[in-house]
Amino acid sequence: MANRVMLPLVDHHDPDVDTPENYVGVRHVRRGGHPRFTLVLPRTESMRSSAVSMAGAEHLGLGSIAACLRERGHPVTQLNFQLSTFFNAWDGLADPRSSYEAPAIAAEILATEPDVVGICVTSMTLLESIKVCEIIRAERPDCVLGFGGPHAILCAKELMATFDVLDFIGMNDGERAMSLLGDALRRGVFPCAIPELVTRAPDERDRLVYENYRKMPKGVLDLPVPARDDLLWMLLRAPITESRITTSRGCNYDCTFCIDAMRYDRMWYARSAEQTAEEMEMLHRRLGIDHFWMSDDNFVTGAPSSRRRAREIADELAARNLDVTYRVRFRSDTFNPDPDLLARLAESGLVSAFVGLEAGSAEQLDRFKKRTTVEQHKTCVREMRELGVALQCGFIMFEPYANFDDLEASATFLHEIDEMYLESNFTHSLDVFPGTEIAVDMDRDGLLHPGFNATSPYDAYDFADPNLGWLARAIETSHGGDTITRDKWLYRYRTNLLPRAYRKLGHHRSLDEWKRRELEIIRRLNDANMTFFMSAIGEARRGECGQRYRDFQDTAWVVQREGSTALRELYGEISTALRDRRPPRRRPPVVPVRPADLPPEVAAHLAEAEAALAGYGPFTRTELTGGNLNHSIMLTGPERTFAFRNRSDRSRADIEDYLAELYTAAGMAGLGGSFRLRTMPEEIAAIARARAAGVRTPEVLAHGERWLVRAHIPGEPLGDALTSGTAGPATVLRLLFQLMQAHEGGVVLGDRWGYNEIVDEQGHLHFIDFDVEWVPARPGQDAGLRDMEMAVALFGAVLFAGAQRENLVTALREYGIPLLAEWGYRTTRVADVLGGYCEFYGEPGKRQSALSLDHDTYAAALAFIRELIGLLRSDTPLTTATGCVR
Template sequence: MTVLVVPPLIHAGVAFTSVAGPEHIGVAYLAASLRREGIRTVILNFDLDTYLKVMKHEGFVEVQPDPVDMADRILAEDPAFVGITVTGPTLTTSLELSAELKRRRPELHVCFGGHQATSAALPLMLEETTIDSIGLGDCDFTLPSFVRGVIAGEDLAGFEGFYYRNDDGSLGGGWKTGARKGDLIRIEPNPAHKPADSDKYALWDLPHPARDDLMTIRQHTGANEARLSTSRGCMDFCTFCATSDRAGFRRHTLRPPQDVVDEITLLNERFGIDHFWLVDDNFVSRSEASQVRAAEICEAILASPLRTTMRAYFRADAFDGRSDLLGLMFRAGVTMGLIGVESATPRRLKYFGKHCTSDQVRSTIRAIREIGMGLQIGYIFFDPMTSFPDMREDTNFLMEIDEAYNLFNFVQSMDVYPATPYRRMIQNKGLGHFDHPYRGGFRLYEYDDPRIQPLAEAIDEEYSPPLMAIDRSLMRLRAFNLPRLRWLAEGGVLNSTEEDLWSRSNRLAEELFGVLAKRHTEWMHNAIDNAENDFDRAAFNHTVTALQVARRGELRQLERIAKEVDAVATRVHAHLNGHKPTANMEREDASWPIG
């Protein structure tokens, strides 16, 4: 038996801000690869309990299983091999879990994987004796053979794609000989029946992911939304990213368009999934090949009976030379886009390695608004090298692009990951204090202007789970449900009463979002002024309380709108797909924690 483990994101806040649910697609793919080779596999996702509570609005306290509890559940499966997927926030928990497993079952093979484990593979293997091996990069095509070898007690000498311990305690393995770090490794580099376009679509024979977690989510919440991956990696080079080409975790690889549509069809027919949260780093990029593939996926969906919606990641420059593509995507159901904007200032964009200008961001967002697509943005408000002029410009830019309605965009601080150019950059400037390759956390830095740090820390402390939950609900209304209603209206499936509801709700909601944006912008400018002039924490806390009181009226109106809009969108969308309405990723009929 092989057990694949997703450790819990303790105190990470992700359970309250992620809208795509707790399913871990990477682990689901590994489980599918193992099962395809006849290897019995169980997924234990220790994030599920927390997410399910949040999705059902049963509270905002993160479930925190300790290593002993997790080991109990894992060992109850009587595994011969345990694989733990490791991210930055879960590394400490993963190490504690591996130590507990080895204490109780010294012969049990424990393998780490994921971008965090890959980036620090050698020091982890040298220093952490409770780790027996580490999978490098994407292990879909290497893990089954490796697991078979481990369970059979075979000599692993020469096995590529993993670091492991030899019988004498020395380290063996590594990336494939002659390959670049991050290349996709295959045991059989030239499998039989290789299609003609395999060079273009390297993931052509990737099995569809195992949907164990989705079935659990459906059982407990009835959710009609799911994660979907159509590609891996990213061809760009953001300096802070742990999974870009430059970081060396994985290269940019694609699935064939028809395979993507086949999986969407299967999930829609088998589970009644109406909405897909695409987890690709970039569903479409500025490259012609990526644009052509995105268009082929959309055209195949339009030619099918499918009437599903999607949220897709893309860059602000993704539509250079293809101005028609954004409209095609919306017609095909991409009703929501996520752009990593990060900042408005040229100085910050340069050291972030974004290679996009604020004018490109303005142009793409303007086009998104015109066609009615919903928008979610990534925004790194605080980082060690920002300045007071930068923060003021970034605040004003959020107001300009109509993204100041959500407090989340004002509160994000940089998490600095190992092996990234950004980490080396702040280390060289004397701002980073990362004295160990993988231990110690991701905010071991000081600010170039030390007056900014107290504000960043205060905002991080005050941004509580209830505030996160409100932001989540605001985003779902503006970026998810209202665009979904517009898409249904443009598809000709709303009756006159429903169209009137969409028109009235959208108009009133935008007015209220505008009021919230002004309140948030004024609050942020006040906080920046406070920090620039000998930060007064008590005064800052007072402004947080005053803001929450001042915006209650707008939030209560938006709450009423959200419930009405969700009920109609869910019912009509389900009917369009020929099944009964179930539920969204969370109970939107529940009361918002407005206070």
């Protein structure tokens, strides 16, 4: 990692902080040990189609605090209850939690045995979070409870005065303050004068000590790279290739509705280009991330130093030969002084940008104090599209001071730039945050609802024009449920998937045609929504609110559904082209199979199998690689493909002798196990048990005494995928996770060496071939075999990783080995098994099997495996708990 520049930090022995008079009351919190922190992001039920949800639910704010705490030795668990909400939107996974009610959330937090709980709240999650805190306080009275996040910062005094269950509010970003809090609690006291924490005196719980709050030095150059617990949680469950990254904080503008500029005193703080590129390279090479959502409020500002940094980041990415794409945020006037900079960013991988256009009405822009013009908006959008950079449009169609002329001007502008295709661009009303300039104005003018406070929803206000207010509420209410889901997918295709695909396909012969079809679909949606919206405005202007609104809406929504389907089909075609451009897989020659050439018994069984699948035929038959124990044939029908396996009549003695030597070297007997080769009925039963335990393995569709048929998984063996680079370290981490889940379900799969796993076209892992059974000496006592299975999986991964071995071992050091320890595996036993494998495969005269690799491949891999053994045997913990256990 690039050297961090250490900025001034209030030391944990600063006399202004660490003096007896600043400690009111004593809390004995793990005296002599490090306090345990649990950082929480609550779930919100609110659905929105926005750039925020597009980037997923990874929370880098909590990740950065976690990294700072861990750097000082404090254990941290992150609980992000929004992960499933956003994750499932793209991956369709089952939600692991059955309830998000306060008691269930509190129970999960309490299970981490926290000394400190910090919750990042919004107005939508605040009251439920208070309920969670009250449950925790009742169960764990000495636990220190606090809130953070922009909403809590704006309302700190009110929240502390209203809810006495809170011990603190974290102001600004929290890394330094929370670190100092951890140091103080380690000494057994709760300090009431930590900079950037608003606290209270424990003996006078209604008396704030807000006067002790003071700001600490700001900056981001000295902060560690955020902990990636959220990203790891997702990567273990699906082939994620996108991640958030933060390269700067703050904003030096003064928009009336915005809270972020207020938090940073309208200053902008940036990480260096080297730090940014190094983190991107690390995530790309170790975890397979190839698209980055840069979450900065302003990636590049109008300042010359900021533009210079942006150019340096582009240069760093090129110098490191990183084939990645990214999304940033900037203003529409950012590139006026340096128009070539946008082109340089596009060349380096910029494929989309969030631009806060906000309005197409000059009057509204003035009210917002945007300091931009409609013409600057148009110029920016035109230049972006000429460079192939997709637009994520930040837009506020409805705000309390708007009039119908503003709406018509904004709609006309959006239609002109083809942004009326997206419902969220014309359905959202302004979110009003307490303490912002516009909130002060609305309070003065009587537009805020009576009692507007920290717990009020962001839309608790009236519009100056009641008819316009009716339209705003009607349109926003209609944009929910299915329409939001459809809108999110339109947004994702248009601003993420398609621009990334176009960049990868380069000069593909169909590229211009695909872009033409995309624009045709977008313009149909653009026109339909414009007709609907202008008709609705006309009705509301006349005070005829709602008479024909539903008719307007239904007509537009039909076009929306058709457009969404058309865009999905277009992306399906493009996805096929993306798969075709991947490096050619190592494929065995296609060898047709004629039943007449098969042993009579196999031919008879094949006929039985085809008869059982008659509804899917007729079939063409080709050879499948089947290892040493089976005849394997692929049956390809008009719509589906199947794998037929029939036990071979070849002698098993050589295979049994070879495995006996290998497993003896690995110490299987000492681990309390032995092995045997299964009969086909036994393998079918093993597959059924594995599927019942949640293992991803194809279902057996038909079978006999010596044969079975299962669905064929298009893809390639994990070993080949690692060698070719189509799979990487993240796939190996996912392999370990899926094996852990199988073990939790009571299943040891056995023989997981790299060719009994298939990586499908989406990157998911599937387990096949259960010929070899590992048998514990005593039923139910298979802990040693579980350790061995992890070792064998690691050996195969490193063996086949080829050019990726260094990155794989680094990823295993940073993530894989700590996860094994967290999951309860004995890493020293895993190391012992790997040592036995090294001894067996490193022997110059090693006995060869039909599937053995050449000696040079083993020799090259063994050096890395020995390094891995050293890491597994290390007494020094490599990292702390990640919260990715289950």
